[in-house]
Amino acid sequence: MAPIRVVLLDIEGTVCPISFVKDVLFPYALEALPGTLKAKWDSPEFAPYRAAFPAEHAGSQESLAAHVRDLMSKDLKISYLKSLQGYLWETGYRNGELKAPLFLDVAPQLARWREHGGVKVMIYSSGSVPAQKLLFGHTNGEPSDILPWLSDFFDTVNAGPKQEKASYEKIAAKHQEYPIGEWLFLSDNVKEVEAAKQAGMQSYIVDRPGNAELPEEARKQHRVIKSFEEIGDL
Ligand SMILES: CSCCC(=O)C(=O)COP(=O)(O)O
Ligand SMILES: [Mg+2]
Numbered sequence: 001m002a003p004i005r006v007v008l009l010d011i012e013g014t015v016c017p018i019s020f021v022k023d024v025l026f027p028y029a030l031e032a033l034p035g036t037l038k039a040k041w042d043s044p045e046f047a048p049y050r051a052a053f054p055a056e057h058a059g060s061q062e063s064l065a066a067h068v069r070d071l072m073s074k075d076l077k078i079s080y081l082k083s084l085q086g087y088l089w090e091t092g093y094r095n096g097e098l099k100a101p102l103f104l105d106v107a108p109q110l111a112r113w114r115e116h117g118g119v120k121v122m123i124y125s126s127g128s129v130p131a132q133k134l135l136f137g138h139t140n141g142e143p144s145d146i147l148p149w150l151s152d153f154f155d156t157v158n159a160g161p162k163q164e165k166a167s168y169e170k171i172a173a174k175h176q177e178y179p180i181g182e183w184l185f186l187s188d189n190v191k192e193v194e195a196a197k198q199a200g201m202q203s204y205i206v207d208r209p210g211n212a213e214l215p216e217e218a219r220k221q222h223r224v225i226k227s228f229e230e231i232g233d234l
Contacts, residue, residue, distance in 0.1 A: 029084075
């Protein structure tokens with residue numbers, strides 16, 4: 001195996017619990033939605049979020065809100081929804097109501113990889129890049145803001161769908177100084193891990209408390225870790 005020089009991280013179910021997204025972030029967004037639509041509907045600031053929605057759902061506040069509720073009830077990872085969610089969470093992160101509960105091994109291991117191994121850490125999540133930056137800028141650790149530790153951010157807009165091999169090729173192509181075999185992608189999602197491996201990255205499944213049970217087949221075919229500490233120094 002080639003040495004690992006870039007660690008590419010998924011977020012939900014990998015660095016923070018799925019319950020933070022489902023039970024904290026989603027309810028916050030749904031609560032903030034009607035007031036935000038009322039206050040910002042015609043504002044230039046809100047225009048790109050509204051314009052990104054399909055026309056049949058963007059005609060009125062009620063129809064956009066109903067569409068958002070429907071998509072979120074199904075946890076659909078559609079780019080225009082993820083982008084709006086980031087916008088809705090911004091106030092909560094900035095006023096201290098939202099803090100991302102990273103698993104305890106995450107920040108110390110990121111610090112070690114960066115300081116001792118010179119390994120680059122990057123993010124690839126279905127959450128929008130602005131939402132990723134809010135999350136890592138407002139964690140419940142010390143320091144709370146670990147954004148300076150992260151070298152780049154990818155989402156379904158700038159990289160593509162997470163279950164497609166081409167998205168991982170595109171990410172690696174942006175940083176050609178690191179051959180694709182020297183990347184390690186960590187995710188809770190088996191199909192994402194398989195796509196990354198097809199592209200030539202190394203990739204492990206991360207099995208965290210609260211994640212869906214892994215099929216036995218996935219355990220046979222992929223390395224499964226419970227904590228970043230299992231990877232150790234790189
Ligand atoms: C960073 S935004 C919060 C998480 C989120 O909305 C999401 O869809 C995370 O999906 P992931 O690809 O990180 O599992
Ligand atoms: Mg995930």
